Amino acid sequence: MSFSRDISSPARSRHAIPPSGSHPAPPCTLVIFGARGDLTKRLLIPALYNLAGSGLLDAQFRILGVDRTPGDTAGWRDGLAATMQEFTRDRNAEFYTPQIDPGAWSWIAERLEYVQADFSDLEQVRALGARLPGSAVFYLAVPSRFFGSLVAMLGQAGLTSEQGDMFRRVVIEKPFGSDLATARALNQQVLSVLDERQIYRIDHFLGKETVQNILAMRFGNLIFEPLWRNEYVDHVQITAAETIGVEQRGAFYEPTGALRDMVPNHLFQLFAMVAMEPPASFSAETVRTAKEQLFESVRPIDPRDAVRGQYGTGVVADRPVAAYRDSAGVAKDSVTETYVALKLHVDNWRWSGVPFYLRTGKSLGGRRTEVVVQFKKPPVAIFRGTETAALPPNRMIVNIQPAQGLTIEMGAKRPGPAMDLADVQVRFRYEDAFDLQPNVGYETLLYDCLTGDATLFQRADNINAAWTAVDPVLQAWAQSAQDLEFYPAGATGPAGADALLARDGRAWYPLDQT
Ligand code: BG6
Numbered sequence: 001m002s003f004s005r006d007i008s009s010p011a012r013s014r015h016a017i018p019p020s021g022s023h024p025a026p027p028c029t030l031v032i033f034g035a036r037g038d039l040t041k042r043l044l045i046p047a048l049y050n051l052a053g054s055g056l057l058d059a060q061f062r063i064l065g066v067d068r069t070p071g072d073t074a075g076w077r078d079g080l081a082a083t084m085q086e087f088t089r090d091r092n093a094e095f096y097t098p099q100i101d102p103g104a105w106s107w108i109a110e111r112l113e114y115v116q117a118d119f120s121d122l123e124q125v126r127a128l129g130a131r132l133p134g135s136a137v138f139y140l141a142v143p144s145r146f147f148g149s150l151v152a153m154l155g156q157a158g159l160t161s162e163q164g165d166m167f168r169r170v171v172i173e174k175p176f177g178s179d180l181a182t183a184r185a186l187n188q189q190v191l192s193v194l195d196e197r198q199i200y201r202i203d204h205f206l207g208k209e210t211v212q213n214i215l216a217m218r219f220g221n222l223i224f225e226p227l228w229r230n231e232y233v234d235h236v237q238i239t240a241a242e243t244i245g246v247e248q249r250g251a252f253y254e255p256t257g258a259l260r261d262m263v264p265n266h267l268f269q270l271f272a273m274v275a276m277e278p279p280a281s282f283s284a285e286t287v288r289t290a291k292e293q294l295f296e297s298v299r300p301i302d303p304r305d306a307v308r309g310q311y312g313t314g315v316v317a318d319r320p321v322a323a324y325r326d327s328a329g330v331a332k333d334s335v336t337e338t339y340v341a342l343k344l345h346v347d348n349w350r351w352s353g354v355p356f357y358l359r360t361g362k363s364l365g366g367r368r369t370e371v372v373v374q375f376k377k378p379p380v381a382i383f384r385g386t387e388t389a390a391l392p393p394n395r396m397i398v399n400i401q402p403a404q405g406l407t408i409e410m411g412a413k414r415p416g417p418a419m420d421l422a423d424v425q426v427r428f429r430y431e432d433a434f435d436l437q438p439n440v441g442y443e444t445l446l447y448d449c450l451t452g453d454a455t456l457f458q459r460a461d462n463i464n465a466a467w468t469a470v471d472p473v474l475q476a477w478a479q480s481a482q483d484l485e486f487y488p489a490g491a492t493g494p495a496g497a498d499a500l501l502a503r504d505g506r507a508w509y510p511l512d513q514t
Helices: 038-053 073-087 102-109 120-129 143-154 181-189 211-218 257-275 284-297 443-451 461-480 495-502
Strands: 029-033 062-067 111-117 136-140 168-172 198-203 233-241 305-310 314-318 320-322 339-344 356-361 367-376 395-401 405-413 421-429 483-488
Touching: 029 038, 038 073, 038 102, 038 443, 062 120, 073 102, 073 111, 111 120, 111 314, 120 143, 120 198, 120 405, 136 143, 143 168, 143 181, 181 461, 198 461, 211 257, 211 405, 233 257, 233 405, 257 284, 257 367, 257 461, 284 443, 284 461, 305 461, 305 495, 339 461, 339 495, 356 495, 483 495
Parallel strands: 029 062, 029 136, 062 111, 136 168, 168 198, 233 356, 305 483
Antiparallel strands: 233 367, 305 339, 314 320, 339 356, 367 395, 395 405, 405 421
């Protein structure tokens, strides 16, 4: 990630992916374990295609796809080409583009090579070495149970040693562990093979422009930062509400649940961007240290500050939705939560006394990922006795998706002879200011990894600290599921989530507000 400020450009500027002015990444081979998987075709290959189109990959860049499925390079390439064409027909696809640029696609296609290999077999992994003459990035797009053993095998096969400028890096997808103990053990295992600087623990939320923009907004402007503290902020809400259910992912979701799937990773990343102290620079270590200091100030969550729910049958966007328990791969008496709401206390000077409420859920009535910073009311109500005294407090809403931008809610004088205030919104929307290019959010992350910039990736201590915060809740929930509530698909969540805020005299920002 690099920051530049283009003050000469007009209001609408064209943004390359990643930042304009970037140079092609150094030559290397990207080895994708799990080449036949969903992640590869839906996200990694489109991201590489976009990077190729932006001229950000070196002429000697190569992609080596590794998977157990029998097949050859031509078959793999044709399958990927077909998926790319499908994107042009589906406006709702994660990567919708009206047409595939033949030049950029053939640039990628020429560099694809497929190898059928069993990555639990040391000899087969060792054999990959012959195809890796120089630098390499190993991307583990495989189920999480293979992370530790695959890294161990890469080490045993001698594929992780670096010499001179030649680098060897490993990208590890989420989930990184399933609780504090397993995350610590996995960290220990990978750190016994690799140096921390070789490890890129990915969280795709950090690839979102709007998430990175939180840093730009907070630290590239002066007007927000003075207000960003307990003197002025009443509380913060972090929401990742989804309308989709578990779809075909029951087998993964059933032992995972909403808390593990979303909180110590995605929601904590949003929390870190919003709440960390200004880092002294944007170097990877400085930013990750600032996050670590924040995470260490989070009080381990009291299970009484956590609410869980599971969706039953209902209607989402006029479509009937079956209960979670009726999904494929899910037990009929499942107690897995599809919704979680939590209250975080941050024991540091800036945020002491300011609760952070986090919520995420599936099959909800609205889709929105956002951060709502709610400010305190003005100290003196000079408009006492008028309706204006009842106006809502100021809110700043960081719109992550589907709306992308920033919304400020404030009072403004209603035209007319009386001093009458109305609640209005000031809005910045990405699409109004920039000419947005279709992207999948992995472009910056892949480019950063290829160029050795780990700013947007998790360090071992960040991962462990996030699990430490949620661990008391996981432990309490494992004891008994008595507190599990049910909500109909299409609702805003279980009643307990509203009660969590109501007992503090607060309410969630509505899910249907724009
Ligand atoms: C994934 C979770 O990491 O993030 C999914 O496993 C979730 O359950 C997804 O739907 C949300 O990501 P996004 O980018 O669609 O908001």
